[in-house]
Amino acid sequence: MTSPDSLDPSDWQDFRTQGHRMLDDMLDYLEHIRERPVWQPIPQDVRDKFNQGLPQEPGDLAAAHESFMRDVLPFAIGNAHPGFMGWVHGGGTPVGMLAEMLAAGLNANLGGRDQMPVEVERQVVQWVRELFGFPESASGLFVTGTSMANLIGVLVARTATLGTGVRLAGLAASDKRLIAYTSAGAHGCIAQAMDLSGLGIDALRVIPVNDQYQMNIAALEQAIAADRCAGFSPFFIAGTAGTVDVGAIDNLTALADIAQKEGLWFHVDGAYGALGMLAPDIAPRLEGIGRANSIALDFHKWGQVPYDAGFILVRDGKLHYDTFASPAAYLRRETRGMAAGSPWPCDFGPDLSRGFRALKTWFTIKIYGAKKLGQIISNTCTLAQYMKQRIEATPELELLAPVSLNIVCFRYRSEDADRVNAKIVVALQESGIAAPSTTTIHEHLAIRAAIVNHRTNSGDIDALINATIAFGNAHAKSIQD
Secondary structure (H helix, E strand, O other), X not given: OOOOOOOOOOOHHHHHHHHHHHHHHHHHHHHOHHHOOOOOOOOHHHHHOOOOOOOOOOOOHHHHHHHHHHHHHHHOOOOOOOOEOXXXXXOOOHHHHHHHHHHHHHOOOOOOOOOHHHHHHHHHHHHXXXXXXXXXXOEEEEEOOHHHHHHHHHHHHHHHHHOOOHHHHOHHHOOOOEEEEEEOOOOOHHHHHHHHOOOOHHHEEEEOEOOOOOEOHHHHHHHHHHHHHOOOEEEEEEEEEOOOOOOOEOOHHHHHHHHHHHXXXXXXXXXXXXXXXXXXXXXXXXXXXXXXXXXXXXXXXXXXOOOOOEEEEEOOHHHHHHHHOOOOHHHOOOOOOOOOOOOOHHHHOOOOOOOOHHHHHHHHHHHHHHHHHHHHHHHHHHHXXXXXXXXXXXXXXXXXXXXXXXXXXEEEOOOOHHHHHHHHHHHHHHHOOOEOEEEEEOOEEEEEXXXXXXXXXXXXXXXXXXXXXXXXXXXXXXXXX
C-alpha cells in the first residue's frame, strides 16, 4: 500500500491507465503530425491560463494532461513537423521519446558513481571516438548543447595554454593576452564562450569569409601574425562545420595545418555538421575534422535525438580532466561500493547533477544504426539541392548563397525585397504550411530554410516554394497598390 507521505499514486491501476492514455496521445501526435499546422499563433486566452498563482492543493493528473493537449501541444514551435525549416532543429523520433520516458522513470543522476547509466554514456563516447578517429585516451561528455560544448572547448584550451594554475590564480595572474580566432559565419556562442571564460569578447578575432562562406585562410594567417607582433598570445582556432546562416564548412584541413604550425588549439564547432561523418557522401567534405583537439556537436540536430543532447569530444582526456576535476569530501572516490568507477562524468564538465541524455542517444543509434542515420543526413542535403533547383527554375525567386549542406537562403524578387520577404516569412509561419526563418546575406534579408527533419520530403519543399510565390505575389501587389 502506498504511504500517504509518498508522492507515488494511491491507485497504481488508475495511474497506469492514465499513463497509457498519455503515451498514446503522443504517439498519435507523431503519427498524424502532417495533419497539423507547423505552427500557429498563441491566443491570448491560452497565454492567460499560464499566469496563475502557485497551486497549494493536489490536482488531477487527467485534468493536467487535458490542459497540455489543449493548451500546450498545439502551440509548440513545431520542429517535429516536416514543414519546420526555421532553424537547425532535429525532428526527434518515437524511439527517442520512449527512451526519454525510460530515463525519466529511472531518474539517474549521471554526475558519477558506479552505475550502468554511466557505462551507457561511456559506450556512446566510445562510438563518437570511433566516428572521428580519436584515440582511446580521448574523453567525451554529454552537455545541454553545443553552446556549452564550445565553452568547455575554450576552457580546456585555456588550461592547455596557461596550465592548471589558472584555475586557482585566474587570468589576472598571467602576463599573456590570449587571442582566439573564428569566422564571420561562426555561431554567436563562440563569442559567448570567450565572455564566460573570462577571456573577453574583444579577444576573439572574427575572420572574414570567402565567396564560399568559409573562413578566409590568408586573412587568418595575417591576423595571427599581427597579434604576435603586437605581443599577444594566439591560442585557439574555432573552425565551423555547418555555419549557422548558410551551412558552410570551413577548410578544416587548412585550419588544422595552421593550428599545428602555430601551436594553437584547434576546435571544431560541428553543432550539426559534424555528424555528416555518418554519411559517406558528406564525410569527405569534413576532411581534417579528425585532427581537431576538440569537437562540439549536437545529437539533437542531424542525429534526430530528442532535445537536449549536446556533446563535447576532447582528444587529450587527461587535460580535459585536469580542467574540471574538483575533489571534495562529499565526492570521495573508492575502489569498491557505489563510490567506485572513477573518473566520473562530473570530472569533465561544470555539472554535478546531470540527466541521462546518453540513453536516448544510445537507443537512437542502436535502433536505427549509423548507416540509416547517415542516409537521413544525406537525404536532407539532397532535398536542399532539389530546393535550389526549384528556386533557380522559378523567375520570381532568387538564390542568395551557395547551398553547401542542407540550408537554403533565397528571396522573392521585388523592388522592396526586404520588406516583402519579411512579410512572406510571417505569412508562411502563420499559415501553418511551412516555417522558414530569416537571416541577412550581403545586407539583404533572406528566407532561410534549414532542412533537418527526417520527416521532410520533396512535397514539403514544393509546398514551401509554392506558398512563397503566392504570398510574395500578394504582398508585392499590396505594396504597389
